Amino acid sequence: MSNLSKDNNKHKVNTINKILRSGTTPVIVKLAENLTEQLAFLYEISYIFLIGRKDLGKGPLCNLTNGGEGTSGNILSEDTKHKISNTISTLGRWKGDNNPSKSEEHKKYMSNILKDRTFSDETKRRMSISSHGSKNGRSKLNEEKVIEIRKLLKNGVSNLEIANIYNVSDTTISLIKNYKAWKHC
Numbered sequence: 001m002s003n004l005s006k007d008n009n010k011h012k013v014n015t016i017n018k019i020l021r022s023g024t025t026p027v028i029v030k031l032a033e034n035l036t037e038q039l040a041f042l043y044e045i046s047y048i049f050l051i052g053r054k055d056l057g058k059g060p061l062c063n064l065t066n067g068g069e070g071t072s073g074n075i076l077s078e079d080t081k082h083k084i085s086n087t088i089s090t091l092g093r094w095k096g097d098n099n100p101s102k103s104e105e106h107k108k109y110m111s112n113i114l115k116d117r118t119f120s121d122e123t124k125r126r127m128s129i130s131s132h133g134s135k136n137g138r139s140k141l142n143e144e145k146v147i148e149i150r151k152l153l154k155n156g157v158s159n160l161e162i163a164n165i166y167n168v169s170d171t172t173i174s175l176i177k178n179y180k181a182w183k184h185c
Helices: 010-021 037-051 078-093 104-115 121-130 143-154 159-166 170-177
Strands: none
Touching: 010 159, 143 159, 143 170, 159 170
């Protein structure tokens, strides 16, 4: 569980955290040992297929792929290593007050650029639609989860309980309930 904070699969992390909050321990099973990488990939693909992925509605697994695409044998070229190193060092120089986008001069410059910009009603409509629901990069929910939330609400589950399940605020659940958020689904 110590690597959980570094995991990019937010669905899996949320599922495990939900299990831990309920006071139970997630079941972790080692299915085989001493396998070659190729055989391990075949096992992974087979078990994911047999047990089923939750995102596809075929089972409980939190995997986001069908498996077999691991990168353990991946070797980076010197050029790629150099590019990664340069990117990381550049980002490090821009932390905190050194970030040019945080200077008053830059903020004033950007404000002046955007101040006189006008958009047609059609452009405004398209911009609005392009960031609705799961298309919004900051969204914790997607259309499928919102439909589940509405079903839970109809079954009498409280806003706070649902908010805890989906790791959102009870205000968000209230907005969904009253069709003030996620109106499109």
